[in-house]
Amino acid sequence: MTRRTVVTIGAGQAAAVAARNLRRRGFDGRIVLLGDEPHPPYQRPPLSKEFLSGAEGLDSLWILPQKWLADNDIDIVTGVEVRRVDAATRAVQIDGGPDIEADAVLFATGGRPRTLPVPGPRPELIHYLRTLDDATRLAPQLTAGRRLAIVGAGFIGLELAATATAAGVHVTVVDPAPLPLARVIGTAMGQAVCRLHRDSGVDLRTGSALDAVRTTADGVVVDIADGSTVHADVAVVGIGITPNIDAAAATGLHLDDGIVTDAAGRTSIAHIFAAGDVARRYSPRAGAHVRLEHFDNASRQGAAVADAILDRGTGSDEPPWFWSDQHGRNLQFVGTAAGDPLIRGDLDGMDFTAVYLQGGAVCGAFSVERGEDIMAVRELLGREVDTAALCDEDSDLWDLVYDDEEVHA
Ligand SMILES: Cc1cc2nc3c(=O)[nH]c(=O)nc-3n(C[C@H](O)[C@H](O)[C@H](O)COP(=O)(O)OP(=O)(O)OC[C@H]3O[C@@H](n4cnc5c(N)ncnc54)[C@H](O)[C@@H]3O)c2cc1C
Structure with a gap:
């Protein structure tokens, strides 16, 4: 009898947890994780915190220890982009490689940063922070006395502001919203977070639209609609992510700002699942489909999909929970x-x-x-x-x- 094969598209948090749970629950088939990054699954939260500051090294990031991977016979293929899955045969089609036949497929493709057009002669001064490679490129820029402009006062921008301030960097954060995070935590708590940052030395400028972000021979310039200007040595744009749905669209999955799933992570095509930042999952608790971008959500959904692949359980519907570390x-x-x-x-x-x-x-x-x-x-x-x-x-x-x-x- 041939072994059943589960393939994950993406090798991040949700995929790693799904693989771990499949083995924990006794699945003895083949498990293949296909990731387009050059690394095995790693945790992203430290990228704006302990890893960026140098307090923790690479070893603390890996989700699945080497020994566990070897003992549990997991194939991790890095640096490969999946183009699409044949909905009828579930052949997973890789850019420049042979197809992989799968019995079940998990889309755990996460998201990528929204970008800003930044004109000027020095595009290398503009950073984004999503991947380990992004953090590795950014870390050496954050030295005492330098000036950092952060566009976007979301969680990534604020965590980065805190980490950089602690390193002695002069940080300015600009965001057109009147208060940081108010959309998620409300006005009163947005005010509290605002105070935390200002009291810690961050120049937090909210409530005015951005006219432009551009580079010059001397650095980065951010023009704000209120007439003020921020000059910096380097800038990070943190204005949210957009879900990675190209391969899902080519497969013909039902999409709605993410891949639409039922409560257990099943997509519109049988034996194809989605989990993590890319999934818009039906939440009985909310009575609606919701897409969340948190670590806990990715982990729980990865575990729930492992159950669904094994025909166990009905999915996890825990309330959204997340943490952040700032100052x-x-x-x-x-x-x-x-x-x-x-x-x-x-x-x-x-x-x-x-x-x-x-x-x-x-x-x-x-x-x-x-x-x-x-x-x-x-x-x-x-x-x-x-x-x-x-x-x-x-x-x-x-x-x-x-x-x-x-x-x-
Ligand atoms: C800097 C940073 C700090 C964070 N801090 C926190 C925090 O403090 N608390 C919290 O709750 N959450 C935090 N998060 C969010 C959390 O890390 C994410 O919600 C989580 O990583 C999502 O997991 P995922 O598996 O859905 O996606 P990811 O971990 O992003 O993995 C998806 C992977 O799939 C790959 N991929 C995409 N398309 C393809 C394709 N076609 N073929 C092959 N591979 C593909 C992607 O490149 C990526 O490697 C943070 C995120 C970042 C970036």
Whole structure:
């Protein structure tokens, strides 16, 4: 009997977790990871943090240890781009290589940075930050006394601003939105993040459109619509990603700003799955298809697809959760933001949890230096709770979780 073969397109977070879970669950067929980067699967979060600052080296990035790969017979093929999958035969077609016949295919192709047209004689001064190679190119630019302009005050831009500031770089961040991250964490928390950066020495300029980013013989110039100008030695553009869907489009998969899947990660074509940043998965919790760009989401979806390939489980529908590290503070978020949150802890001292309510029920939380609170709030999502106790530092949030469970029992 021939061995069943699972092929992943992309060899990043979701693909690596899918491979690991297939083996953990006893799949003894062939597993092939096809990635267009020249590296085996690695974690991206440190690229804007510990790896960029030099605090951690390459060895800390690899997702699947060498020994595990050898013991578990996983084929990782790097530096190959998949063009399409034949929907009828599931032959995976590689640019310049032979087809690979697969029984199941996982699209885990992630996304690539949105780009800006930047005119001028020195395009090498403009960086993006998505890959290990991007971070390796950028790291030597971040030396004390240099001037860095960051276009975009999203998570990547803000983490980079924090890492570069700690290295003694003069950082200016420009973003047309009035507040950083407000779309995700709301206005009040956007203000808190704004303060964190300004108090830490970042020149954060928000609320004015960008007229142009250009290079000159002397460096980078950012022209802002309010008439001001930023001069820098180097710039990073961090204005979001666009999902990598070229191969999915050539395969004929149903697309909608990403690859549309059901709750378990199945696409519109049988035996073809999608997971991670590229997947727009149906979330029963949200009652809608959603596409998320977080590490935890990619890992959970990779694991859920491994289950679906093995005809086990119905997918994971955990609330969105992510973390970020900025200026020595750990930020975490779970659920969704809504209106003005209730504050537990010290907002001015940047040691707090903000809890969002919708219709009287907890719908999400954002914390600074309080990951433990986030774990508790996660259990409270969808429940009405005693708001006085929620804000009272002397009451244990876990007591609310268990009290509430008793009430609901
Ligand atoms: C700098 C940085 C910092 C981050 N920090 C955090 C954080 O603090 N917290 C958090 O929750 N999330 C963070 N993230 C997000 C998180 O890393 C991503 O959500 C996660 O990596 C997504 O995993 P994925 O498997 O979907 O895609 P990826 O890890 O991007 O892997 C996709 C791979 O597929 C390859 N590929 C694409 N098309 C093809 C093709 N046709 N053929 C072959 N290969 C292909 C891509 O080149 C890529 O290597 C960060 C991301 C970055 C870039």
